[in-house]
Amino acid sequence: MTNASKESIITDAALAPEGKLKIDWVQAHMPVLNSIREQFEKELPFKGLKVAISLHLEAKTAYLAKVIQAGGAEVTITGSNPLSTQDDVCAALVSDGITVFAKYNPSPEEYKSHLIKTLETKPDLIIDDGGDLVTILHSERQDLLSQVRGGAEETTTGILRLKALEKENKLQFPMIAVNDAFCKYLFDNRYGTGQSVWDGINRTTNLVVAGKTVVVVGYGWCGKGVAMRAKGLGAKVVVTEVDAIKAVEAHMDGFTVLPMGEAAKIGDYFVTVTGNRDVIRGEHYDVMKDGAILSNAGHFDIEVNKVELEERSQSKRTVRRNIEEYQLKNGNKIYLLAEGRLVNLAAGDGHPAEIMDMTFALQAMSLKYANDHYTALGNKVVPVPYEIDEQVARIKLASMGISIDRLTDAQKKYLDSWAE
Incomplete structure (x- = not known):
């Protein structure tokens, strides 16, 4: 029995085979995240680190957690909405060595306790959806703040809360505003x-x-x-x-x-x-x-x-x-x-897998960026670097068999010049 299965709080471990099928299905339709997983397996950017995740806990999120785990992290995950958690997916993650504190339709008290238990693993990095993890860290569990290097936020609501913290000079670590990336709002928010x-x-x-x-x-x-x-x-x-x-x-x-x-x-x-x-x-x-x-x-x-x-x-x-x-x-x-x-x-399965492929690729790369640069970023809300946005888009294009033009040297020089 793994440590994850000993510590986790889920509804039924016997549901794991059903959850694995769901995760396998989305993995087959997430080529960008698959490419990043290959990169992470070689580089191990999160080796020795603990990562806490609060997202809508269904198959696509589960695969993101597995990609981060493939990067060397010890991953703990909980849900960001009581009604979006899928119990079979939770069971599948536990069987793969990821600690899970989540179940479908918990009481408000259970839901809160799952968030807190996730933070009590003392994460180095976090991925948040709506700002619940960050809010708890900055209010009732400030004792866990010093360990956190930074993280990434998924939603508009979460970024609003983060900016309110930043405005009051209370934000204690950098958070990457994934929601504001081009490859997030143009595709996830609109088409997803x-x-x-x-x-x-x-x-x-x-x-x-x-x-x-x-x-x-x-x-x-x-x-x-x-x-x-x-x-x-x-x-x-x-x-x-x-x-x-x-x-x-x-x-x-x-x-x-x-x-x-x-x-x-x-x-x-x-x-x-x-x-x-x-x-x-x-x-x-x-x-x-x-x-x-x-x-x-x-x-x-x-x-x-x-x-x-x-x-x-x-x-x-x-x-x-x-x-x-x-x-x-x-x-x-x-x-x-x-x-x-x-x-x-x-009341559904969330955004299509091909859409979340891009968003969760942004999450994975943004988390790596936060870890690589946390000492220099400062305690503020940080935009996703354009290079990450463009990298995700290029991998996506390649996965669809689409090629685009590149600027010639003369065109680059023209765009960089103020003279005709």
Whole structure:
């Protein structure tokens, strides 16, 4: 029995064979990460180091953990969302010598304890999703801070929290802003979110999208992807925004732009993608149509205000897996998907493997960069170096059999010169 199996907290070790099949499937569709794994196996950039990971714990994340393990690290992993953890994948990781503290749908107390146990392994490096690990390290477990060299953050929400820490001069180690890399937001946020959100909604509801009105709350890169895919499914798309520039962009992309107070009256589907709280709330429920379907694709389960939804309801029941029906006091019914958690993961399998291939390649290379340069980076939020972004893109192109041009020496000289 490995140390990982002795220490881990998972639901059922017997599920490992099912989890291995899932991991094998995504590995076969992640050529960029496979290339980086080969590099890591030769160089062992994390030899002798401990790495703690908090991400949505499913097959693609599991393969990232195995790639980092192949680089010489002792890896411990936990989930970043109670409903996105897949128990068979957890079991498979434990059988491969990775320590896991995670199970599907834990209590809030269990979920928190899993995060803390992950940090109590005293990691040198971390990968975070939403900032939970960093927040715990900077609040209740500051005793574990001194060991951490740095890490990488996956999401918009997490980077917002990191920048707030940095602004107050409280961030104690460098964190690479993976979410802000070109190969993250252009592909993962846009194409990954766009496809996986509708995968989750469609498989959960089994209802048609064509001809209905979809309200996309927030027009960042994730919102762009959700709106684009909704349009492709035949929906009429309405966008709500608080950013004037993004609102103009949504309008010029062909979508109707309205305040939420007006959009709430006409929407059939609502998808929040803001990273903020209470973007759908009490006054919006009061004017929604009977049968409106609410979902969140931002981050935490606070974008849709569940407290105010319950206050306006006379009853609540589960009518289908991952669908809760709220019978409002005004007689209308509103349906909330996946408890307001990330619909693409809590009610689906997350982004396609080929998309996460690029994102997790960025994570792996950014973690190596953080370890190689942590003494020089300072205690701040650090952009992903363009060289890493470009390297990931070039490996991706090669895996697809695509070649591109290169600048000639004369062209390089011209671009570097101020004279004609």
